[in-house]
Amino acid sequence: MALSRKPLKGMRELFPEEKRVEDYIVGQLRKAGSAYGFETYEAPVLEPLDLFLAKSGRELAMDQSYNFTDKGGRNLIMRPELTPSTARMVAAAGELIFPVKWMSFPLCYRYENTQRGRAREFLQFNLDILGVDGLEAELEIFLVLQRIMDGFSAVPGQYAIRYSSRRLASGVLSKSGFTPLEMQKAFAVIDKKDKMPLEKWEKWLYEEIADSSKAETIMKFASCEGLNSSWLSKLMAEDPAYSELLKFSNMLDRAGVDSASFESGVVRGLDYYTGIVFEVMDTGGENRRSICGGGRYDDLVGMFSKQNVSGVGFGLGILTLKLFLQTYGLIPDDLARLHPADIFLAVCTDDQREFALNLAERLRDADISVEMDLSRRNLSKQFKIADRKAIRYVVVIGPDEVDSGYVTIRDMNTGERVKIDIPHIREALSMMGN
């Protein structure tokens, strides 16, 4: 019986040309984080189910995740997100220097229906600041996000950073008499507002929230046009969550974070956010969805220790970001033809193989990457391999080369040939533009 040639639905399988694109994206993200002094760390993929039941909410931990019992009877989960593990590590570390500024590239898993931009196994980028209570942390996170988008040459209009505040939303709702349970439900409804047509959302809202005056409050709140909306400012003028947002908005303006704006409808889906929440939206028609979501969480670390540490952070989906970049043509074309090696070393006959291998090793010692013929095919087939692998320089080793110690470097892009003695190959390559 022949086995299937496909991976399981929604799993991440990247051939080298796709991996190069991901590596490029990951490299840019790492660079943006490093510019601010973030350090990388790693947490396990496999975690106790309890951790996520306690932190991420029951729906995510139970229904939307891969969970199972191992041979030792432990209830395990393949992490659907990273933050609970991060909080545990911060709590467990004895000697951390605050502020902790950490980033990671976790593989995460969700048992969900797959669609464009949503997979069951996905690589994420997480970045968190812990131990800073003031809005300076949020501001730095927004600067990182804007630097990431700038680094890809994305411009506002293609994307938007949108933010609001869990405390603001809770404040509005509790002023209107929502119980905690109703509030939970209201957040879920608000969170879906941009994921369906407005008319459909309104209909659904009035179905979900029986009390029509409460439903109207949700509608008014979710439809606020900016922080200065008269309805919102009248209702919340004295509320610290509102003043905080005004202050933050001002900080963003002064720091030049032009791509960020207040959007009352942003509440984010995770249970543990307590303050400002935000997302990066692809605002183009094709992929209208969030690339990244995050917020402030005040109570996560305290679940593991007496010490309480406030944090702000985000998770960014590398796949969603890739789709965004592809839509706007922001992935460099030459990634598709990046050469695996600098030189292809072709070998005429087996008589020259030892000489060629010795030369290849010397070049590798000098940090020149060399793919050498391994297949003992004729020269024309070897040239074809070099061409299809897009290796720019080809050097043929035949009896003349062995005798003379001179080789000819052929530039397969330009047709140029340079004859050179072996000790000067490196210089010749530099001059040929490698």
Add this chain to the structure above:
Amino acid sequence: MALSRKPLKGMRELFPEEKRVEDYIVGQLRKAGSAYGFETYEAPVLEPLDLFLAKSGRELAMDQSYNFTDKGGRNLIMRPELTPSTARMVAAAGELIFPVKWMSFPLCYRYENTQRGRAREFLQFNLDILGVDGLEAELEIFLVLQRIMDGFSAVPGQYAIRYSSRRLASGVLSKSGFTPLEMQKAFAVIDKKDKMPLEKWEKWLYEEIADSSKAETIMKFASCEGLNSSWLSKLMAEDPAYSELLKFSNMLDRAGVDSASFESGVVRGLDYYTGIVFEVMDTGGENRRSICGGGRYDDLVGMFSKQNVSGVGFGLGILTLKLFLQTYGLIPDDLARLHPADIFLAVCTDDQREFALNLAERLRDADISVEMDLSRRNLSKQFKIADRKAIRYVVVIGPDEVDSGYVTIRDMNTGERVKIDIPHIREALSMMGN
């Protein structure tokens, strides 16, 4: 209830200082592969159980792995190794250019007892050549391995590359009348020879293999001193597997792979090897175990397609390699104190914050990484943070700096101070040795 602060037993949790060491090791491995033109790819962690039942053997797939049934009734496994997925990808790719030279850094999982150097979640390095029937492929793999060890400044004596041949072992055993089932058992016994005291192994051998003449054959074979052992050369002189090994031994000598030697006892544990098999052993007393194991597999790709493609490859355990490097002091000391940023920007009071932030962003634009105060603590606390994070240069922004546009760069290692106008910070840093 407070949640546990520990990850599950055997899981991979790396704080930044440990992650830096892993990144260093991974970087060296990638560099060695790139020198030969290997390209990176990724396969899923979660795979159909069938794939591994068919490929890796029942014990590994069932008893020593994390396997479970998902919500859709699929039997899944968290991969215990990468090679079956690699073979599937090679079979599935329509347009591959042979030889395929691929490398990957997969997370793998085994449900086993943990001990020093053996974890349940571990990062591996895999490198494979597919589509080359001749020994040129094995030779290149050995060159990569030797380059890896050279790159870490490891010397023969600390480690050894040991090789033998599955075909040779099968040949010896079938000449002595072993049935296929007995052969399987014999391989398992031979594989354990270096993992226990010799005396204990001999006792166990005679218990496992009832027929004492067969047990003696195993003992003689596993104790051969080199390819020229008279017992082996007499028995196998005419066998192609023996000639192949003689030829390979000669190729290794001529290519200068000094760290490699024939060891009849090397058979490797995986079912799918068909030709030359090899391992890199830590030969020091402390961690006597294999860092890496591999071999030629002729039938893996054919399970997925009509086309058959021969492959040679290895899996190398990053954790085992790390222990090896630590034992011999081969991990650079400064990794433990690698600074997260080039400059720490201290801020006197909030009045200078906007100025400082603007400066920080300009420096980051110029590829200088900057950690800026976020906590609004006094200067002495800010200096303490910079010191504990081992950030070498500190720049304080106070009223004078804002007024004059001149800043003082302090080298915290040497005590040197340089006063400079802001547009020339980059040059000043270069001159100070950053």
